Amino acid sequence: MSQRVLLDMDIQGLKEVASDYGYPAYRGKQVWDWLYKGTVEISEMKNLPNKLRERLEEDFVTGMPEIVKKRVSKLDDTAKYLLRYHDGSIVECVRLLYRFGTTVCVSSQVGCRMGCTFCASTKGGLVRSLTRGEILAQVLTVQMDTGTRVSNVVIMGSGEPLDNYVNVAGFIRMLGYKEGLNIGQRHITLSTCGLVPEIIRLADLGLQITLSVSLHAADDETRARLMPVAKKYRIKEVLEGCRYYARRTGRRITFEYALAEGQNDRPEDAQKLASLLRGMLCNVNLIPVNPIEGSGYRQPDRNSVRGFKAMLIQRGIAVTVRREMGRDIAGACGQLKAGYIKEENFRK
Template identity: 50%
Template sequence: MINILDFDLAALKNWMKENGEKEFRAKQVFNWIYNEVWDFYNMNNIPKSTKDKLNSFFYIGIPELLEVYDSEDNNTKKFLYRYKDGSIIECVAMEYTYGNSICVSTQVGCKMGCKFCASTIGGIIRNLTAGEITAQILKTQSIIHKRISNVVLMGSGEPLDNYENVIAFINDINNDYSLNIGQRHITLSTCGIVPKIYDLADLKLQITLAISLHASSDEERKKIMPIANKYNIQELIKACTYYISKTNRRITFEYALVKGINDNEDSARKLGELLKNILCHVNLIPVNTVTENNFKKPSKENIKIFSNILNDFGINNTIRREMGSDINAACGQLRRSYAKSIEKRC
């Protein structure tokens, strides 16, 4: 059985033709699915014989909701979903004045090993398909009863480690027959797989590329991000410069501030020197506490000093507003706590 969400319109039209059906049925089927009808037999304008064929060949891979958590601010919800094979992932929906955003997962687990991230603890289980990533949006919209207009690939997993599926996902949700989400409303966050950044640049997509930098020197970065042992900062910056030249898009550099590790004034100045001639924005992220490590959040005073130093270098930056910390909204935290609770029951 194949997840029909892993087919695009052209592929489904081709399937219809090969199975003796009219090609226009493909668009009708997708119309139903993207309007939250997830049973072929409830698609009223599809002949029963076609439904039978669809049902014998495809399934509609919408995940099961296991748990949902609402934050105290009422603007953030975290969802724990389970796919058909038992794989569990999480995603976060955030309500802003400009629309509703979702942070989706691209892998079950992660192998990148970043020290501040809970999703990498325990390693990777598997990649998600394009359709499984799309399904997170469909399921979430059905729960919150609101359209999602902005997508961030920043949940569990490294998007560029699942490159083909992620690109297919971006193309899928951009189509007018599906979710019709513009590329400029999509952000892809990566820890910095340099060759894939070049590949992505050559596609000339209009998405926002976010780089998880989190340090201003190789020595500092290696302490918290194993990927730095493979690609140094200069190689990463060179790839980013290439990306900007090909897309003319500003890059976001994400910097998780960890008390006593990378939140000092010297680190801020080094970061300023590194990025001062690059078309970029820096997103300063006070680190979330993860039980399995000893990382602590810096003081508000230190965060402000860090931000001001970047301002002195002429680098636009913002301090990320904390949303959902009371519901374990950081990557991987909810999935791990759920797994632990199941272990205790067994």
């Protein structure tokens, strides 16, 4: 039987494990304290009896990854981490510093099967989904490494969060544990490529998180060229799911729109986008694409980004342009990992 992940459990669950092994329940709380201090190995939990540590090591891993590589941007202090879990799986997570606090962008899967053509994370397909505790471990790793409290979390790294629905919903609940990280739902953003049934399922949970939906095009044909998922769910259905989400939760939806020169950045694209979103509780986040090796996408120049933004604003749509962060450290999702794998192959 494969080992279970200690970080997947709440305090009560850990106390039950301790009792099952014949130890008082407070031993479970001691395990919890070690976990939330970012302990990677069970053998480091020094105040536990040796026998209990041995039993735990037989049946569990902590779920905490080790830091394989860390790069810090000289431009804005963005830090990008390459993390390795007990089974050798590697993911990225990113720490971003804003005026309002420290944000961590977490990965929800190792790789991704969604196949978006502008994304480096999907090149090798999906390796596996992370458990809720393994996702939480990314936040703990950054918090322990930097010694500063993480106040916001975005689920926007590698993987499609709604393709790992149960673990991601569990992760969101765990972020709110008062005895743990105590991060409120309004400080959490989940980014999806638009899996409609799961958007509806999420809406029915009534969470107060921000839903961010990658639209990237204003017509189905262009969207399908960029994102294969668009062949399954048409823009109309995605927007119906989003309206349902906004109604159920009262939360404004963010639509992500990666601008790629000559693909989706024409004035008629802005016009179509504005008419699709008219009257919706939403805002649009424009992201000039990060060039990815082999993708062939180029970033539009500043004037065309400004023009696109102005056309949306004129039509009553709230717009932001994503500030580029960490450009000098392989800023786009999946790029650090892709670079690392290349270096490793080179060494072999």
